[in-house]
Amino acid sequence: MNIVKEVNTISKTILLIDDELNVREIVKLCLQDLAGWNVVTADSPLEGLQSAVRDSPDAIVLDISIHDTASFELINKIRNNPETQAIPVVLLSAKVRWLNSQILRQYEVAGLILKPFDPVTLPAQIATLLGWDFTSLIN
Numbered sequence: 001m002n003i004v005k006e007v008n009t010i011s012k013t014i015l016l017i018d019d020e021l022n023v024r025e026i027v028k029l030c031l032q033d034l035a036g037w038n039v040v041t042a043d044s045p046l047e048g049l050q051s052a053v054r055d056s057p058d059a060i061v062l063d064i065s066i067h068d069t070a071s072f073e074l075i076n077k078i079r080n081n082p083e084t085q086a087i088p089v090v091l092l093s094a095k096v097r098w099l100n101s102q103i104l105r106q107y108e109v110a111g112l113i114l115k116p117f118d119p120v121t122l123p124a125q126i127a128t129l130l131g132w133d134f135t136s137l138i139n
Contacts, residue, residue: 049078
């Protein structure tokens with residue numbers, strides 16, 4: 001049985017921040033093709049912050065690794081900027097399994113998706129973490 005989740009595609013814009021080109025391309029394609037979202041990409045925290053201010057996305061998907069303190073600094077900068085403080089953040093990570101709900105609350109993060117992720121269900125996972133509507137279709 002294949003389970004496919006279709007996300008309600010009311011013109012959302014996602015800012016995807018990831019330093020790995022291959023991951024950026026896969027995630028971007030998943031979110032565009034399966035959810036119909038507009039996806040803006042950045043390959044560094046600085047570029048991501050600039051894009052968050054410039055593009056006013058509906059959400060930010062941020063890759064984070066265990067040694068990447070720049071990601072947490074970026075989250076702090078997003079939260080401390082009146083133009084970006086309300087933008088929800090979802091983390092993607094292969095390495096940061098130690099993040100718990102207390103840390104997520106401290107940084108006001110909507111949730112964490114661990115890699116490897118299923119590209120087909122990724123938009124629904126993000127929508128669920130953000131409290132966005134989605135419809136389940138079972139084929």
